[in-house]
Amino acid sequence: MEGTLRHFVQSVRPLTDATFVIRIDRHGFRALPGQHVTLGPHRSATNREYSLYSSPEAPYLEFLIRARPGSETACALQRAQPGDEVDLAGPYGDFLIERPADPGRRYLFVATGAGIAPFHCFVRSYPSLDYRLLHGVATLADRYEREAYAPGRYVACVSREDGGEYRGRVTDYLREHPVETDRLCYLCGHSAMVARVYDQLREQGVPSDNLLTETFF
Amino acid sequence: MKVAISYPPIVNARGQVAMVSQNRNVQYFKIPTFLLPIVHAQAATWLRDLGCEVRWDDGNAQRKSFETWYEELVAWRPDVVVFESTTPVMKFYWRLVGRLKNDLPKTVVIMTGYHSMRQPEETLRACAVDVVVQSNHVDFVLRRLLPYLGEQADWRTACTIEGLFIRVDENVWRSTGTFKRVEDLNLSPDIDRDLVSWRRYAFENGNFLRTPGTYATSVIRDCTFGKCTFCRYNGPDLTFSVRSVERSLDEYQRLIEEYGVREIFDDSGVWYRGEQARAFARGILDRGLHRRGCYFGFNTRFGYMDEETVALLAKANFRFVLVGLEAADEETLLRLHKGYLPHQAYRNLEVFTRYGLHPHLTIMVGYYWQTAAQLELTVRTVRDLMLKGLARTLQVTLCTPLDFTPYHLECQEAGVLLTDDYDAFDMSKLIVRTPIPHEAYYQAIRDLYGVATDPRFVARQLRYLTSGRARDWEFLFRYGWRALRRVRNHVYNLTSNG
Numbered sequence: 113m114e115g116t117l118r119h120f121v122q123s124v125r126p127l128t129d130a131t132f133v134i135r136i137d138r139h140g141f142r143a144l145p146g147q148h149v150t151l152g153p154h155r156s157a158t159n160r161e162y163s164l165y166s167s168p169e170a171p172y173l174e175f176l177i178r179a180r181p182g183s184e185t186a187c188a189l190q191r192a193q194p195g196d197e198v199d200l201a202g203p204y205g206d207f208l209i210e211r212p213a214d215p216g217r218r219y220l221f222v223a224t225g226a227g228i229a230p231f232h233c234f235v236r237s238y239p240s241l242d243y244r245l246l247h248g249v250a251t252l253a254d255r256y257e258r259e260a261y262a263p264g265r266y267v268a269c270v271s272r273e274d275g276g277e278y279r280g281r282v283t284d285y286l287r288e289h290p291v292e293t294d295r296l297c298y299l300c301g302h303s304a305m306v307a308r309v310y311d312q313l314r315e316q317g318v319p320s321d322n323l324l325t326e327t328f329f
Numbered sequence: 330m331k332v333a334i335s336y337p338p339i340v341n342a343r344g345q346v347a348m349v350s351q352n353r354n355v356q357y358f359k360i361p362t363f364l365l366p367i368v369h370a371q372a373a374t375w376l377r378d379l380g381c382e383v384r385w386d387d388g389n390a391q392r393k394s395f396e397t398w399y400e401e402l403v404a405w406r407p408d409v410v411v412f413e414s415t416t417p418v419m420k421f422y423w424r425l426v427g428r429l430k431n432d433l434p435k436t437v438v439i440m441t442g443y444h445s446m447r448q449p450e451e452t453l454r455a456c457a458v459d460v461v462v463q464s465n466h467v468d469f470v471l472r473r474l475l476p477y478l479g480e481q482a483d484w485r486t487a488c489t490i491e492g493l494f495i496r497v498d499e500n501v502w503r504s505t506g507t508f509k510r511v512e513d514l515n516l517s518p519d520i521d522r523d524l525v526s527w528r529r530y531a532f533e534n535g536n537f538l539r540t541p542g543t544y545a546t547s548v549i550r551d552c553t554f555g556k557c558t559f560c561r562y563n564g565p566d567l568t569f570s571v572r573s574v575e576r577s578l579d580e581y582q583r584l585i586e587e588y589g590v591r592e593i594f595d596d597s598g599v600w601y602r603g604e605q606a607r608a609f610a611r612g613i614l615d616r617g618l619h620r621r622g623c624y625f626g627f628n629t630r631f632g633y634m635d636e637e638t639v640a641l642l643a644k645a646n647f648r649f650v651l652v653g654l655e656a657a658d659e660e661t662l663l664r665l666h667k668g669y670l671p672h673q674a675y676r677n678l679e680v681f682t683r684y685g686l687h688p689h690l691t692i693m694v695g696y697y698w699q700t701a702a703q704l705e706l707t708v709r710t711v712r713d714l715m716l717k718g719l720a721r722t723l724q725v726t727l728c729t730p731l732d733f734t735p736y737h738l739e740c741q742e743a744g745v746l747l748t749d750d751y752d753a754f755d756m757s758k759l760i761v762r763t764p765i766p767h768e769a770y771y772q773a774i775r776d777l778y779g780v781a782t783d784p785r786f787v788a789r790q791l792r793y794l795t796s797g798r799a800r801d802w803e804f805l806f807r808y809g810w811r812a813l814r815r816v817r818n819h820v821y822n823l824t825s826n827g
Binding site for chain 2: 150152155156157158159160161180181182183184185199201202204205206303304306307308310311314319320321323325326327328329
C-alpha cells in the first residue's frame, strides 16, 4: 500500500550516542525489503529518506538513523517518545533482491555506517540468503547489532580502532580479498564509497549488471 | 578528433523553436529561453581537456536557422557528433541522423538523453545512429568512449565501456551492460564558460533577476530523492551523484570574480540539503561572496530545508528557490510519490519567505486522474500562496508523460494515452484521457497565471518595497515586465492547442 499514514512511535533504541533505531507501529504499511520511506516528526517542515531496517513481515516498522549535529529531522526523531506521532510516506525504491530463493546465488553487501539498514532488512526477510556483508565503520561501537547476522558473514571494516574483524576501510578489505565475479553486489552508503567500491569491483571482473547501488548522501 | 556537441534549431509549424527548459523538458517557445546544458557542457570541457577539437554547437542559442546550422556542421566535417534527445523531438532527430549519416557517412553519431537511454533499441532501429548512451553521466561516458574510438578500429565489437548500445552493422547492435550510476562528480571539470559561449545563456532566462546569470556546474546530479513518478530523474536505473562543497564554492568564486556573474542558479538536480547546504552557505560567507552583488538560487524539494539552514542561506545572499509543488491535493501528491504532505509545503514556504527568499513554484495540471475538485483545490491553494506572499513566481505546465518515466509507463498501462505520436508529446496540449474536459485544465492555467495581474498580488509586491531589500525593488521594477511578457507567452503555448 502506498501513501502517507499516521504512525506512532513505539520505542527509540539507542545504539551509540548518535545512532538509534526508531520503532513505529505498522498501521497497515507494506513495503518490499530494500525499499525506503520518507519519515519525519508529525507536522514537521522537514523529512528524510530512511531504508526499512526491520523485516517487512514484522508487526512494526524499524528504521536505523544516525543523527548528525544540526540534522533537524534525525535529532527530532531521536528525541521522540513512545506515542509521539510521525509522518511517513512511501514505500519507494528499487534496491531489491529480485529472486531471493534462487539456489546457488551468492551476494556481497557493502555498507558504510547506517547504510547497513537495507541489508539488515534483507537478512531478516530472507534467512537462507548466501551473503557476505562488509560494513565500513569508524569505531567498534558503530557495528550496529552485528549479532543479527549469521556467524562468519559479517565483517566490520573498522578504520579508527583495532579489535574488529578487520582494521581498515572496505576498499582495503576488498583489495586483500577479491570478490568472486559471479556475486551479486549491493552497495549502500556514502556516495564517494559507493563510487570507489564500484570501480574496484569492476576492476576485479564483476560485470556491471551485477552491481546495484543506493546512496542517500 | 573533431567532436561536435550539437543542439539543432527545431522549429514547429507555428514558428516556435524547441528549447530545452527545466528538468530537460523540450518545449516550443516564441520568446527565447536559453538554458545551458550543464552535463553536456562538462562533457565538452572534459573532451577538450583530453585533446579533442570540440565544437559547442547550440544552434538555438547561436540563433541560427536550421539550414545554416546544418550546413556549417557538415562543412566542419566532425569525426563525432553528440545529440541530446527527448520524447517530443525524437522523430526529428531520427530524420536528422539519417540525413547527417548520408552526408557524413564516416562520422560517428552518438545519441544521449533520457528518452533514448530508456529505449535504445528503438532509436537504433529508427535511424542510423552509431551509439546510444544509456547513462545520465554523459560526460563520464564520453570521456571514456571517445579516446577509445580514436585508438581502437574495432571498437564496435571490442568496446566494453559500460552503459552503451553500439551498432555493429545495419541490423545488429549490442549492449555493453548497465552503466555506473554513481560517479565522483569531483572528477568532472568545471565548465569552460568560454568554450560554451556562456553569455548566450546569461540573459534570456526567466529565472534570473540580475544578469548576466548562469547555471553552476552540477552540484548534485539528478535527485537525492528521485522518486517523483513524472520526473526524468526517477527510475531503477538512476540515483544521484554529488560534488564536494569546496569544489563548488571555488567555481562560484571564479564565476563572480572572473566573469562578473550576478546570479548563479543551480538546477542540475536537487541541491544540497542539511549539513552540506549549511557548509556551502558558510563558505559563501567566509569568502565574502555574499557582498559581491550576486544572488544565488537552487532547486529543492519540500521537506529538505530546515529553518537554521534557510537562515544561513539568506545571510549568504541566496534569493531564488525553485520548488515543485505539482498539486495541492493529498491523493495526487501520493500518486506522484512526492514524499511530502500539503502542510509541509506551507511550512517550508513560510520559512523561505520569512528570510526574504523568493520561492518559485512549479505546478502541473492534467494528471489523468485529476478531478474538478482536485484541480480547483490546486488553483485555490496556489493563488492563496501567491496572494499571501508565500511564493513570488510560478510556472505551470501540462503534465505530459515523457521519456518512459514511471508516470509515462503508468499512462501506457492504464490505457489513457490519446496518442503514440511522439511529436504530440511537446507539452503544448494534454495527451491523456482525463475525468473532466481538457478545457478545464487550460482554464486553470489561465487562472493560475492570472494571479500576476491580481491587484492584491501587485499590492503585496508594493508592500515588499518597505522591506528595504534591493531584491524586492528589482523584482517589481526590473523583473516585473519581463515576467508578464513571459506569462503571456506561456499561457499562449499551453492553452491554444487544445
